[in-house]
Amino acid sequence: MRKLTELAKEFYLNELNDYRLYTELSRRIEDDQLRTSLERIANMEKGHARFWKEFLKVRGEDPPSERRVLFQSLVLFLGRFVNPLLLVSLLELGETTAYTQYYTFLKEKGGELSSEEVERLKGIILDELSHESIFREKLVELGLSSVRDMVLGMNDGLVELLGVVAGLSAVYRHEPTVVGASAVVVGVAGALSMGIGAFISVRSQRQVNEALREREMIVSEVSGKSLSQQTVNDENELKSALFTGISYMLGVVFPVSPYFFMGDSIKALALALLLALIILSVVASFIAVVSGISLKRKILEMVLSAGFAAGASFTIGSLVKMLFNLEVP
Secondary structure, eight states: OOOHHHHHHHHHHHHHHHHHHHHHHHTTOOOHHHHHHHHHHHHHHHHHHHHHHHHHHHTTOOOOOOOOOHHHHHHHHHTTTSOHHHHHHHHHHTTHHHHHHHHHHHHHHGGGSOHHHHHHHHHHHHHHHHTHHHHHHHHHHHTOTTHHHHHHHHHHHHHHHHHHHHHHHHHOTTOHHHHHHHHHHHHHHHHHHHHHHHHHHHHHHHHHHHHHHHHHHHHHHHHOOOOOOOOOOOOOHHHHHHHHHHHHHHHHHHHHGGGGTOSOHHHHHHHHHHHHHHHHHHHHHHHHHHHTOOHHHHHHHHHHHHHHHHHHHHHHHHHHHHHTTOOOO
16 A cells, blocks of 8 residues: 555645646636636645645655656647637546545545644535636637537447447458448448437437426426425437437548558458448547546456457358358359
């Protein structure tokens, strides 16, 4: 188990890096209200870093030297081309790492902390939990909240169609166009299915929300009590359906396109796998930032999953060809 001060040094650097990053990004945001909020959060992170610095000094340890990690430099570079609000929101969604780490630290090391340190750490955990709400609202307001859903939907289409083309490649070795055309049919059907499913799901949820609001209004009028201040997010079912279907089709493009310009299905499958691995690595990086998990672990997990889907489908396709004595020229 890692020492108390080793963890504190890591927390100190993380908070200090976040302070520097958010301060720099705040200078690139034109919205005055949002910039003020981001500056306030940056100062919170600075206060958290100060807590860990004092925590170390009390225990006779010097805080580690400041350093800019590669990830922070990459985010600042991307901030030149991508809406800083989107970057900040993704980072805030990844703050689950901070508060879960602090909560674990509090549960495991709480006995070694003073009562004042325990209370201060509880406040830091609440700070980390509260950061993302304003950015979530702003993302919805600017129409950027669907970016994450788009990436995940594209990932679904990519993995599923990779399995389809792998299985068909085993049967139609010398007919890549047939494989591609068949996969397009499957992809369109899948996109329609996903879109219709999203439409029904969102519409049903909106109807439930409307019924709940009507019930609250009746209770309020009858009892004389004011309505609760709960915010209900009513998505547009048509927009959700279109977004889900289109994002799924984007994932279909990468594993299917090689079959329309290559003369051999196995060679097309090799290129499809390469394209899929590249896209999956990008998607895995995105998910890792959002969820705050290990980047290397997430990339490995997604690549192995896609590889397994392709390998299993190719094996099944070969067995089907053998069992039914299919000889496709």
